Amino acid sequence: MNTAKDGNAVPAEGAEPISCTIEELIERARSLAEGSRRILGITGAPGAGKSTVAEAVAEALGTQAARVGMDAFHLANTVLAEHGSRDRKGAPDTFDSWGYANLLRRLKDNDEPVVYAPVFDRSLEESIGSAIPVERAVPLVITEGNYLLLDTDGWSACRELIDEVWYLEVAESERQVRLVRRHEAFGKPHDEAEAWALGSDQRNADVVDATRERADLVVALTGHPKPASYAQA
Template identity: 75%
Template sequence: MNTTEDGISTPIRGAERLSCTLDELVERARSLATAGTRRILGITGAPGAGKSTVARAIAEALDGQAAQVGMDAFHLANQVLASHGSRDRKGAPYTFDPWGYANLLKRLKSNRDPIVYAPVFDRRLEESIGSAIPVAREVPLVITEGNYLLLDAEGWRESKEQIDEVWYLDVGDDERQLRLVRRHTAFGKPPEEAEAWALGSDQCNAEIVDATRIRADLIIDLVPSPQPERLQTE
């Protein structure tokens, strides 16, 4: 709630909701990619919402005017998680290094270095690889994606301060969980374990992320691009 000068509490205005195609999102991102000004666009949503897919598609469409940098690269290493007893909750907020992520975003936003090499998370290894993504000074837009861009907690708030706009991808639970099961299976988990992870740890994280949507600049319902009409044949 917000409180006015006369002490009356008023509801916080919710984020704007937008139904649009991927092509329309690309054009919206293009408007942020202004030469001479480094901006950071955040894409968030629950696990399986399609954050990485959308970020990659936008970066590719902008063809050298944007770079994709993921929050997942700041997962704590499996060895560290095992020592904390939190290996089975990998992906929860406390299994990341949010201050490391915030510091990377600060470097990217200030744009003082000729080039910044960002880390990447390798899903096959289930580990991060350092200095894997080059972001040159000339690139005007950095697209960063991850679950906790809007989390109101220490470390994550410092990350959010560096981001100019945050888009929240909203996807129904049934579709989102199906995607997660397919992803876990594709990266080597047996079907039963993949489903258990999607409905267990992933779902716990999804509920945390869902509570942050009100802080987004846009809540996006992604719709398919219209198919061109078939040519009439005689």
């Protein structure tokens, strides 16, 4: 793993990804869960497997970790329609980045007995508020999303609150296949699913790829955990 002598993560700086197993990532997360509240971010392009890895790590850590997602801060479809950006849903400006930053700040400060985080329901394509309770005693919060490393207003405020960010890297062909299958799983016909994966999703992937060098760890996962569905982010 990329660590300095003091145990802190070393920025990736465009380095080749480190091949490791999910078990190794779980152990790294477990070390982050020792002591006071910390926040672990998992990022990567759409279809990289962020949600799958976050779920696997959270499940392994049990009561030591809670999982919240950036996707819960999608602007509502009605708002996107008003803005004329419904067909670009998933782009950086279609999220409430400052709202996400405020949630991370509350989680980082850990002053409240419990913080209730929202969740994004892919079957509805909308967010549901106050759905995930994060109690004060939980030492590690795991959050995943495309834009954790984006250096713009709102998003940069989020990055400042995250202690360590992992960037997941996956072969482009595999990532695109995953995206098409995910869209199909949620009701899109094949042609529409493919158009979305190669259009809007790909434009967002290019934005995410440009943030790669800001990660603390770039990971090429070996023995990737098999997702329960094609809903991986």
